[in-house]
Amino acid sequence: MKHILRRSFLLATVATTLAGNLPLIAAAGEAGTLVVAQPADAYSMDPAKHSAFPTANILFQIYDGLVTMDGKGELVPALATSWSNPDPLTWRFKLREGVKFHNGEPFNSQAVKFTFDRALDPNFKAPYYSRIAAIKSVEVVDDYTVDLKTEKPFPTMLLSLYEASFPALIVPPTYTQEKNGDALGAAPVGTGPYKFVKWVKDEEVVLEANPDYWGDKPKIERVVFRPIKETRTRIAELKSGGADIAVDIPPEDVSSLEGGDTKVETVSSDFLYFLAFDTTRDTPLKDKRVRQAINYAVDVDAIQQALLNGTGNRIALTLPANGFAYNSEWTPYPYDPEKAKQLLTEAGYPDGFSIPLMTRKGRFLKDSEIVEATAGFLRKVGIKADIQYLEPGVWGQISEKKGREGITFPGWSGRDPNLVWFPLLKTGQYQSYFSNPELDRLLDEGGATIDAAQRKAIYEEAAVIMKDEAPHLPMIQPPLIYGLNSKLNWKPRTDSMIDLREASFN
């Protein structure tokens, strides 16, 4: 029925066409075409020139990094086949041989050196510069061996090189230098499983399979990325067959998408929901007992159950449960409003207090609902949280001046304490509103140690301090929920990057 209607529309379209260029959008799922509906369009096709995940999702099909993340969240070889540390300041990578860029340029250590030299040049203005800034230089050892040099030991190097570290995707040196470097931003050339076909701004990015891909050949012929901001509209596209993957589905819609032509895939993300307390200003939050009280006062399990349908992971400390050094024996504070009130009384606030709660709205799944529900729980123990939704730009400015006051809901991601605890809790760090000399010492140590077992032991010690000092209220790793065409085989990743290398239709 649907198709008959579409066809009669097509006839009518031909009759009433205003301009010649009115092709019907390719019906999803047909003839090996996969349509991904995500909230935003690409900003640039140059991986070092953007700072947005929707853009990265598109570019990851076109380019490869030296390493990649597998289905279990492990970092595994991609364009590099193996690596070693000849000394603590050197990461040596053996490169895959025989790989060619889409335009025929060879992939080799020169390409790696060119990629990083370009993005590390301050005048290049790469927005995600800081992700790779620890790399001081790239040295070519031979055609297929490179050394990445750092000033200090850099244990999380691999996380700086995989696809979510945007400027680490490898670009072709010759082509990239054409047209003053503008060629790549409009018509990208990579080593990835899909080749660029066209980009109609705000409408679609079309890619086609690269038959010469060095890995498993892509199983779907054509991939289309469409930007659709409004959640309802994405769901409608999925239900009416106009999309095969719809990103960011609200938990409430999961049941209506299970069964029939659609299905749902859910995974706990690497993202972290938590409340951060400003202990730098003179507020009740300076008192450890108040911070503990807040941890007791909010029923995070109930929030997870009600607002997220029970999906996602409850976390005991601000670190993803699949992150480095996370210990499944850690436990969060239990929900105990009586204990909370008692602690507040001990701290001298028997009647509670008022405090600002700063956050942004609509950035993360259910963020405003979770913040408002949290404020509801705080109200029950007498703490009046005055919610302020800041526009993202204003939030940025306030953060820059270290002006986040009271309680905040900042959101963060990172799979290693050095990427989460260090920036968020080390004294004086840009994002840190907390200070504890003992914790500082441990975080410094953990960041400068390469040996995994040793690092784990250090962070285990830090965890004890974090639990007791309660600088955060750790909440949830929220889920990533995708609506899919029921014929599609595809698994989502915890870092929210979309990888279509393995995707196929039944």
Added chain:
Amino acid sequence: MSSFLTSRILYAIAVVFGVSLAVFFLIRLGGDPSALFLPPEASVEEIERFRHLMGFDRPLVVQYLDFISRALQGDFGMSLRYEQPAMQLVLERVPATLELSGMALALSLVVSIPLAILAAAWRGSALDRASLLVSLIGQSFPAFWLAIMLILLFSETLHVLPPSGRGGWQNLLMPAIVLATYSTAIITRLLRSSMIEVLQSDYIRTARGKGMSEGSIIFKHALRNAAIPTLTVIGLQVGALLGGAVITEEVFAYPGIGRLAIQAIANRDFTVVQAFVLVMAVTIVTVNLLVDLSYGLLDPRLRKSK
């Protein structure tokens, strides 16, 4: 006449210039996009470095003089996000928005003109009441609510219309209806009351007395006279349509300039916001100028008081 025309055009240019000045400073009051553009872990030094590289740390007046001197040479700056000329980003989306607002304007004229004429001719009839109802309901809906309800009904439930994108007329239908609702209401109401007023005037009564047919009275005399005030309003509606396109494009993921503008404001992509506002201002000022001129031509007495 020609000096009148020249002075109007000069005035229009001055208005566009004023718009550029107002918008330039307004959007910068909230600070620059450096912190927004870099990843969350970027340090204050990195933000400062980026700010300096982009020239956002210069005094606003210097930045404005820089902007205006380049703009006069046709260079409206590069988009921060897209790394492309801002004006090009806006202009390449203009056809899509024109198509949408043109369709919406056509739709509202097709509905409102006959409805208003018939309503005025048979005042108090069921049709007249229907016209009142249309204009009442049409201006009482939040547009985005109507949009979501249409998507829910026609795309999600019935699967007969694509909920988003651009392509054929079926992509255009729902957004155009949403966009046309308000204008239809306004034009219907206005044309109807203008018609009624003209129909009651002395000279129409004289024409009737002379035995002219009702049809030629309505179409030859009443409509022509009622057209003058209606034209003004249609002119003003063009601005409203282009502005309303912002919300409609957002809901229906329609690739027009409104959606670009919303993103640009959120991203503090100053050059794009400026280019967008300039394009809008030139369009609105031109349409109003044309309406003004035709107004003056139709009724020379008005030229002086305008």
Added chain:
Amino acid sequence: MILFLRRYLDSRLATFGLALVLIVVFAALFGHWLMPFDPEAQDIMQRLKPPLWRGEGGLHLFGTDALGRDIFSRLIAGARVSLLVGVASVIISGTIGVTLGLIAGYEDRYAGRILMAITDIQLAIPFLVLALAMAAVVGPSLWNIVVILGLTNWVQYARVVRAESLVLREREFIQAAQTMGISVPMILMRHLLPNVMSSVIVISSLLVAKMILFESSLSFLGLGVPPEMPTWGTMISEGRNYVGNAWWVATVPGFAIFFTVVGINLSGDRLRDLLDPRLRQVDS
């Protein structure tokens, strides 16, 4: 006055409109006694319950929202905020627009021309874009939204009042006042203002309705009034994510806006017919 009211009530539609407005005003003024629940009280275990749901605390006439708050109580609380936004922003627009219009109409050489140029500049920037840019600068709070709406919607007043003043200043009583040496501000306030008042009232009544709709548009774009004070606009824009499985969350406030705006428009139309039948450009 009574005569005027009687003439007003001659129209059945207008009477209906007035009744709608009065209901909303009543809810806004005496809402505290009408609310069955605390509009802020959450119970996330009883979220998204349908209308007529009987919970632990009693009957939820219009069901509950995403955080288990009673929609009926929030609707009543929202009446106050929505109406406040509408009326307060209209007062700001009216004050700006009428002042500029009077000055520009009375003295149309320098001040007048500059003021009219400002109106044309304002008119050439799409309202939503201007409002969004301002909201991005000052941040969304109840009073910021009111001021933004006020600052972006005064053009209509200025245009109409100027046009009327241009005609009025040629009339004998103004000329007489001038020769008597009465100061310009006095002439504007005492003599011109009363004569444009009927137009101002009509514009204002219709603009209140538009302001309520504008506020909802800003909410939709994420820049509405913050959540502690529910407005209908915020309620719809937050509820729109649930239309697939809990239609009432967005639909109930949607109808509240619809009926309020219909009521205001019907009343405003009637006022126009009675006070100022020639004023037609009002809703352009």
